[in-house]
Amino acid sequence: MGGARGGAGGARRARRVAVPRQPGAAVPGGRGDGRGLRRRRGAARGAGAGAGPGAGGVPRAPASARLAGLPAPRRRAPRARLALARGRRIRGPLAVARGRPAAVRAARLRSRAHDLGGARGRRGRPGALPHQGVPVSRPVYGRRRVAGGRAGRRPVSVHAGPRRREGARGGEGYKRPFDIGLLLAALLPFAPLWILLAFAVALAIRLEDGGPAIYAQPRLGRGGRTFRILKFRTMTEYDERRIGPHWAVWRRERTTAVGRVLRRFHLDELPQVVNVARGEMSLVGPRPERPELAEEIARAVPAFAERLAVRPGIAGLAQSRGGPSLHPRRKLRYDRLYIRRMSPWLDLKLLAACVWRTLRPVRGRAGGGRRSGPRPPASADPVRARPAPAGVPHNEWPRVELPSEAAFAPGLPVTVVVPCRDAPGKLALALAGLERQSYPEGLLEVVVVDDGSSPPLAVPRPPALPVRVVRRERRGFGLARARNAGAGAARHGILVFLDGDVIPEAGLVAAHARWHHAVSDAVTLGFCAFVSARGIDAAAVRDRPGSVTDLLAGRPRDAPWIERHMARTADLTTRHDDLFRALTGHNFGVSRAFFEEIGGFDESFARYGGEDTELGYRAWCRGGLLVPAREAFGWHQGRWAEGRETKERDQDLQAAKLAELVADPGFRPRAGTRGFAVPRHVVAVEARGAPARRVARTVEALLAGAERDLAVWIRAPASGEGPERLAERLGRDGRMRLGSPGESALDAFPASPFHLALPAGAVPGRGLVRALRSALGDAAVGEAVLGDGSRVAIARAWALHRARRGGGSAADYGDVRRIRAWRLALGRATAPIRRTARPSRRPGPRDRPAEGVADGRRGRGRREGETVQARQT
Numbered sequence: 001m002g003g004a005r006g007g008a009g010g011a012r013r014a015r016r017v018a019v020p021r022q023p024g025a026a027v028p029g030g031r032g033d034g035r036g037l038r039r040r041r042g043a044a045r046g047a048g049a050g051a052g053p054g055a056g057g058v059p060r061a062p063a064s065a066r067l068a069g070l071p072a073p074r075r076r077a078p079r080a081r082l083a084l085a086r087g088r089r090i091r092g093p094l095a096v097a098r099g100r101p102a103a104v105r106a107a108r109l110r111s112r113a114h115d116l117g118g119a120r121g122r123r124g125r126p127g128a129l130p131h132q133g134v135p136v137s138r139p140v141y142g143r144r145r146v147a148g149g150r151a152g153r154r155p156v157s158v159h160a161g162p163r164r165r166e167g168a169r170g171g172e173g174y175k176r177p178f179d180i181g182l183l184l185a186a187l188l189p190f191a192p193l194w195i196l197l198a199f200a201v202a203l204a205i206r207l208e209d210g211g212p213a214i215y216a217q218p219r220l221g222r223g224g225r226t227f228r229i230l231k232f233r234t235m236t237e238y239d240e241r242r243i244g245p246h247w248a249v250w251r252r253e254r255t256t257a258v259g260r261v262l263r264r265f266h267l268d269e270l271p272q273v274v275n276v277a278r279g280e281m282s283l284v285g286p287r288p289e290r291p292e293l294a295e296e297i298a299r300a301v302p303a304f305a306e307r308l309a310v311r312p313g314i315a316g317l318a319q320s321r322g323g324p325s326l327h328p329r330r331k332l333r334y335d336r337l338y339i340r341r342m343s344p345w346l347d348l349k350l351l352a353a354c355v356w357r358t359l360r361p362v363r364g365r366a367g368g369g370r371r372s373g374p375r376p377p378a379s380a381d382p383v384r385a386r387p388a389p390a391g392v393p394h395n396e397w398p399r400v401e402l403p404s405e406a407a408f409a410p411g412l413p414v415t416v417v418v419p420c421r422d423a424p425g426k427l428a429l430a431l432a433g434l435e436r437q438s439y440p441e442g443l444l445e446v447v448v449v450d451d452g453s454s455p456p457l458a459v460p461r462p463p464a465l466p467v468r469v470v471r472r473e474r475r476g477f478g479l480a481r482a483r484n485a486g487a488g489a490a491r492h493g494i495l496v497f498l499d500g501d502v503i504p505e506a507g508l509v510a511a512h513a514r515w516h517h518a519v520s521d522a523v524t525l526g527f528c529a530f531v532s533a534r535g536i537d538a539a540a541v542r543d544r545p546g547s548v549t550d551l552l553a554g555r556p557r558d559a560p561w562i563e564r565h566m567a568r569t570a571d572l573t574t575r576h577d578d579l580f581r582a583l584t585g586h587n588f589g590v591s592r593a594f595f596e597e598i599g600g601f602d603e604s605f606a607r608y609g610g611e612d613t614e615l616g617y618r619a620w621c622r623g624g625l626l627v628p629a630r631e632a633f634g635w636h637q638g639r640w641a642e643g644r645e646t647k648e649r650d651q652d653l654q655a656a657k658l659a660e661l662v663a664d665p666g667f668r669p670r671a672g673t674r675g676f677a678v679p680r681h682v683v684a685v686e687a688r689g690a691p692a693r694r695v696a697r698t699v700e701a702l703l704a705g706a707e708r709d710l711a712v713w714i715r716a717p718a719s720g721e722g723p724e725r726l727a728e729r730l731g732r733d734g735r736m737r738l739g740s741p742g743e744s745a746l747d748a749f750p751a752s753p754f755h756l757a758l759p760a761g762a763v764p765g766r767g768l769v770r771a772l773r774s775a776l777g778d779a780a781v782g783e784a785v786l787g788d789g790s791r792v793a794i795a796r797a798w799a800l801h802r803a804r805r806g807g808g809s810a811a812d813y814g815d816v817r818r819i820r821a822w823r824l825a826l827g828r829a830t831a832p833i834r835r836t837a838r839p840s841r842r843p844g845p846r847d848r849p850a851e852g853v854a855d856g857r858r859g860r861g862r863r864e865g866e867t868v869q870a871r872q873t
Helices: 063-067 079-085 106-112 175-187 191-209 239-243 257-262 272-276 289-298 302-309 317-321 327-342 346-360 422-436 477-491 508-514 538-542 562-570 590-596 611-621 644-653 653-663 692-703 723-730 768-776 795-808
Strands: 003-005 012-015 142-143 158-160 215-219 226-232 280-282 313-315 416-418 442-450 467-472 494-498 502-504 522-531 587-591 626-635 681-686 710-715 736-740 754-759 781-787 791-796 814-816
Touching: 142 522, 175 416, 191 226, 191 257, 215 289, 226 272, 226 653, 280 346, 289 302, 289 562, 302 327, 313 346, 317 346, 327 346, 327 522, 416 422, 416 508, 422 442, 422 502, 422 538, 422 626, 442 477, 467 477, 477 494, 477 590, 494 508, 494 590, 508 587, 508 626, 587 590, 587 626, 590 626, 611 626, 611 653, 611 795, 644 653, 681 692, 681 768, 692 710, 692 754, 710 723, 754 768, 754 795, 768 781, 768 791, 791 795
Parallel strands: 280 313, 416 442, 416 494, 442 467, 522 626, 681 710, 681 754, 710 736, 781 814
Antiparallel strands: 142 158, 215 226, 494 587, 502 626, 522 587, 754 791, 781 791
């Protein structure tokens, strides 16, 4: 119900979006409604908003305001018309409608599309993008109640306001002249140099592999329109056709040698000046995303589509602050800030910042931190040198110096652990695939673990592949026990776990081992597709002319399911706390030393599913570097849907066990009303030299806090009362533990993801732990300095473990967040604290205190026999 209306400022359009109402219901503030919604501070309600011109001297509202459901202004009609015509938010008296803001964001209302009554098609689908029918590029005005209360669950009507006019203040009208002028100023004086540079880059790409130099890729532009972005090709030819759309990660394994240089200096973006000249892009703006990847982001971050309100750009605020490793939520935050404040001066500053970020030496890390992680010691022969622990911040595995596939010279032996039970035919295909490995024969052995097969597995012994068999008795589902047994029988320092029903490609072992030659605490995650291998025998796999992919061509298959985790986390380079979800037990590699350090598989898992996720969680908390090794590819024999009902039933039964052992919100109830075997937060109270009574005050306040998923670790006082007396003061609480000499909280709780340090004597408020966790954000360490000089700190466990192995401090492996002390509500206790019954905030008639028994505060008292808590300062 939109129409064009003439006016002094020219014709404009305003469109109405999905306005469900009850039949015959009147709209407050509309024509014919006597209540009206016009309010002023300190004034009563006025007359009906629907009065026509000349009624009471109130001018009629402009057409755009009437369509938006806004009441007519009183005396400031020209200002209101101007604000509405320019597409700006309305402030002042017009911004109040039944106590709610008049301007609301369309993205926040998208999840309520079904309740608003629209058709649940493209427009009502949660996470839909503008190019799928959701108009988020236009501002939304008005939020008004419909008479009839909650009948039908349709209480709100939403209207789209007028389109933003190019050239309006706060818009992007300056963009086009700014882009063309800057391009002409930068290109014309140095045109021969730019032409020579482009020709040299194109020739180098062409000479390296003979493929095309320019690569065109579909991207989302302004308003959700699709265009083809131009870039110099940096990946091997047909790479994306083989593995599908993926996140661009710097120095990915399939990047060419010329491509690595181009990406380092961002020269691959040079052809995008053609997109700017066409008007498809701007020099500065949010980076455009692939339509497929944008849909993945929109499911996790529904408001991500707000970036499409302006033209995408080559450079932007998010690129100058963090680069491609930023989480989509942080990108959205920076892009929103830029859209609100964009100006020619800001564009110039961002272009200068991006140029400086490109040309400066590679010392800092992506994310804008000042510190850089310690580098592994240099070696004349890095391949045969002893691997060093990961020295990169967070999980930024692309920053590890790794030899290319052609330059990789294996020097460390590998043991492949293959658990199997009652599947000799599938095992024969897996061993045939291992015979064709490109890894040197003298550096490879296979350990097959027979988990109680009946009859026992008869494993062939190919002359070129040493195979040993370890047999175990069947005691229920024992995949974790079988893998631990194979690791215990291994003779070499690198372990590759491969299920007995997986046919490996020729480069699987080498792809795993290449990382473990360089990093001692890496966990390499291989990929597996699911396919039916019926009709193929071991001889066909062993004697195939090409790859296993060619052998299985034409068969129906299921793509690797962990690809959705790769898309969500940009190939495990974002700062999510649940990167460990991508680890699966059927194809991964780890060094034997690190496998033993984290404790191996938990053998208490007696059903299908969960044992590999729990191992990945402990590896992540211990500071392991999770690396997606796409070249370590295998083919699982059997489609994904085969036996899913039984497996899903077992996984549901494992949910309670995983909640006890995996301290991540995705595995635990949101309420947080109890403790778990592995606490999420560990608070270390440093009680050295402090009296036991002061330690008791701090511990009592922590245990009484709002966060229940925590444990308190106490170092016994060195003087004064001993540990026995301290235990008597504190009583018996399962969430409290007294530390022994030489032990730290990290030793006592190695798998708890967050570790806090608190001085003895400080009395925290109920929300201290949650306040610290919120202030930490995605940083590695957070610190606050109290008034007396003592410190309160919170750190992620992976940073603490990585610092312990590699040297330095946890701050060297991630960002450091300075926390203001006033946010923590800490105090010092000056009187003993005893556990008492808290009086009701509004006592009933029987609970009201007798006269003269008040506690000093008006309207509050206590019952007889209660003890008032001591005041703290």
